[in-house]
Amino acid sequence: MQRFDDxxxxxxTERRTSDNTRRRSGKRCPVCLTALGKNKRRTKQLGxxxxxxxxxxxxxxxxxxxxxxxxxKHGAACQGCALVGTKSAVIQGPPA
Ligand SMILES: [Zn+2]
Ligand SMILES: [Zn+2]
Numbered sequence: 001m002q003r004f005d006d007x008x009x010x011x012x013t014e015r016r017t018s019d020n021t022r023r024r025s026g027k028r029c030p031v032c033l034t035a036l037g038k039n040k041r042r043t044k045q046l047g048x049x050x051x052x053x054x055x056x057x058x059x060x061x062x063x064x065x066x067x068x069x070x071x072x073k074h075g076a077a078c079q080g081c082a083l084v085g086t087k088s089a090v091i092q093g094p095p096a
Contacts, residue, residue, distance in 0.1 A: 020082035029054050030070050030077035031084065060092040 023030040029049035036049060048055045054072035056079070061069050063083035069076050069091055076091055077084035084090065 023077060023082040023084065024079060026079065030079045030082065031072055031075060057091075062090060062092050065092070 019033060022028050022033055028035050029052060031054040032049065032052040034049055034051035049070070049072070052072050052074075054070045054077070056068070056070050058067045059069045059071070059076075060067050061078035061080055061083055063078055064081035066078070066080040068080040069078050071077075071087055071091070075085060076087045076089075078090055
């Protein structure tokens, strides 16, 4: 019954690479990686995550400077470069 320790010690880097791929796919919420549904017409991915309440914003990412940041109440993530973290870590401040 000590299997839990094995899971924790699994290599972190591989896991992170595949998460980043999914984060940038446009088919998943970049914040929590939940698969996004389609809208009624099924032509576009939903621009809203039911799971964590994240939504796309026009705010720019600190990592890639693209306006592809999603945010929710607790944090933010970039769909362009897969940067994820707190809002202050992901979102560029307003121009000085
Ligand atoms: Zn989400
Ligand atoms: Zn980015």
